[in-house]
Every structure is written in C-alpha cells, then in structure tokens.
Amino acid sequence: MKRADTQAKLPRLEQKDPLTSKLAALITVLAWGSAFVAIRAASSSVPPGALAFGRALVSTVLLTLVALLRPFPMPARGDLLRIAFYGILWQGVYSLALNEASRHVDAGTAAMLVGSGPLLIALLAGFFLHEGFPRRLLAGLAVAFMGSALIGFTTSQRGETATFGLLLLILAVLAYAAAVVIQKSVVHRVAALQVTWLGCLAASIALLPFAPSLLTSLHQGGATAAGWVAYLGIVPTALGFVTWSYALSRTTAGRTGAWLYLVPVVAVILGWLVLSEAPSELALAGGALCLAGVYLAQR
Numbered sequence: 001m002k003r004a005d006t007q008a009k010l011p012r013l014e015q016k017d018p019l020t021s022k023l024a025a026l027i028t029v030l031a032w033g034s035a036f037v038a039i040r041a042a043s044s045s046v047p048p049g050a051l052a053f054g055r056a057l058v059s060t061v062l063l064t065l066v067a068l069l070r071p072f073p074m075p076a077r078g079d080l081l082r083i084a085f086y087g088i089l090w091q092g093v094y095s096l097a098l099n100e101a102s103r104h105v106d107a108g109t110a111a112m113l114v115g116s117g118p119l120l121i122a123l124l125a126g127f128f129l130h131e132g133f134p135r136r137l138l139a140g141l142a143v144a145f146m147g148s149a150l151i152g153f154t155t156s157q158r159g160e161t162a163t164f165g166l167l168l169l170i171l172a173v174l175a176y177a178a179a180v181v182i183q184k185s186v187v188h189r190v191a192a193l194q195v196t197w198l199g200c201l202a203a204s205i206a207l208l209p210f211a212p213s214l215l216t217s218l219h220q221g222g223a224t225a226a227g228w229v230a231y232l233g234i235v236p237t238a239l240g241f242v243t244w245s246y247a248l249s250r251t252t253a254g255r256t257g258a259w260l261y262l263v264p265v266v267a268v269i270l271g272w273l274v275l276s277e278a279p280s281e282l283a284l285a286g287g288a289l290c291l292a293g294v295y296l297a298q299r
Helices: 002-016 019-042 048-069 077-101 107-114 117-128 135-155 163-184 192-206 208-248 253-274 281-298
Strands: none
Touching: 019 208, 019 253, 048 077, 048 192, 048 208, 077 163, 077 192, 107 163, 117 135, 117 163, 117 253, 135 253, 135 281, 163 208, 163 253, 192 208, 208 253
16 A cells, blocks of 8 residues: 555656756756767767777766765666666667767767657657656757757758768667666666666676777877766766756656757857857857757746
8 A cells, every 4th residue: 555655646746846856957967068078079089989888987986986885775676677778778879879970970960860869758758657748848848859950950061961870860869768768667766876876887888898999099098088088987977877867766757858958058058168169149049949948848
C-alpha cells in the first residue's frame, strides 16, 4: 500500500517543478553550452573518439572518488542495466556520432538536427513514460526549435552536405533522446550522483578502444590538450550530468528537455566571449525565440 501511495504522489511532485530543479537545469545548460566551445578548441589536437573517451574517463575517476567518500547501496540489476544503456547511448554513441559528424557537415546543419532532440524527448516521454502531450509544452518546444534552427541557419556554410554526416547526426539525436527516457525511468529510485557515476563508468568501458588514440593525442597536444580534456570531463560531464539527473528526477522529461534549447544560446555567447565569434542579428533573434519557447514550455 505504501508503494502505491508513493507512486501516486510522483506526478504531483513533478508538476511542482521546485526552484532547485530549475537551478540545477540552469547549471546544466551553462556547463553543456561551454562544452561546445571546449570541443571546438580541443578538436584540433584530439580526435573524436579519443575526446569522447577522455571526458568519460576523467568524469569516472572524479565521481569514483566522490562515491568512495559517500558510498551508496548498489541499484537493482534492472536499474543497473538501464543506467549502463543510458551512459553508453549518451556519452558513448551520441558523443562519438556528433564529434565525427562535425567533420562531414557544417555547424549550422548539426545545430538544426540536434535541435530536434527535445521535441523527440517529449514525444518519447509521452508514449513510454505516460507524461502525455501538454499543448503548452509542445508549443514552447516548437517555438524554441524555430529559434535553434535560426541559430543553426546563421552558422551554416554553403556547400554539399555529406549523407554520412547526416546519418550520424540522426543517430546522435536518437541516441540521446532514448538515453533521456531510459534515465528518467530510474532517477526516482537511484541518486543523481550514482546515476551519473555508473553511466560514465559504462561509457568509459565501451570507449576503451580509443585509449591508445587518447594517449597519443595528449602526448602530441601537450598541456593544452590535456587541459581541455580535463575541463570537458569535470564541468560538462561530471557536474553537468549530475545536475541534469537531479533536475530530471524532479519534473517530467518533456519539461526538463525543453531547457536544452538554451544550450545553443549559451554556446553562442561563450563563443563570442572566448573565441571572438561575434553572433549575427539573426542568431540573436534565434536566441530570443529559444528563451521565449523555454519560458512557455516551463509554464
């Protein structure tokens, strides 16, 4: 009886969407927005597979140290499998596919296709997590997607787009949308830190074949390459995924996914400040649409 009562209260808890979940989502947005700048800076010396493995490994080591200081009971076998799938799909398949696709398609095309992810999350969560299809949420996602597409359009480059790159982007979007839905199914039972730690561990094991490439890249790239890999592992991965898991555990997957439309806005601003990539007026307009869409979705 107690278990049924607890499950009955979950939808009401998710609808409250407390302030702490919003703050956690904002931290995630800032961390993941900075990742795009760091990836562009590191990609000149570290190949895609090595970069994905490096950030997963750094985050695994860091979170293992934290887990040793604050031990958790191991999740049930079914939850362990779900966490492993989530980690491999998002930090493995998604990272690899997106990093490799960036070599075949321009940044604008990548941004527009990846921008369809939150919409796909809302649809999958509506079907598989029984979150339904709130009209205001879908309207906000549509507005934010138009803003993301506008940002992508302003950064696109003319030229032939490789079919292989498009397929990789589609794979990346499917992988991370599925990962969010799988992750959502366990975050009510497993702590956010533990979900992130075990997910990073699973991804590190899956990406082990890229270890020699990482060692070679770090040897050739020196302290600069090592610094970017360390940053990606500590801030966007360890910190960003813990705060993401926390936010996801306290509201619906559809509403949490809407926050992802602020990531390209942060990436544009940081690219302007750090890499001197001044945004166009259309990009600023796209950012405003993203903000409006996320606001509407959160209401």
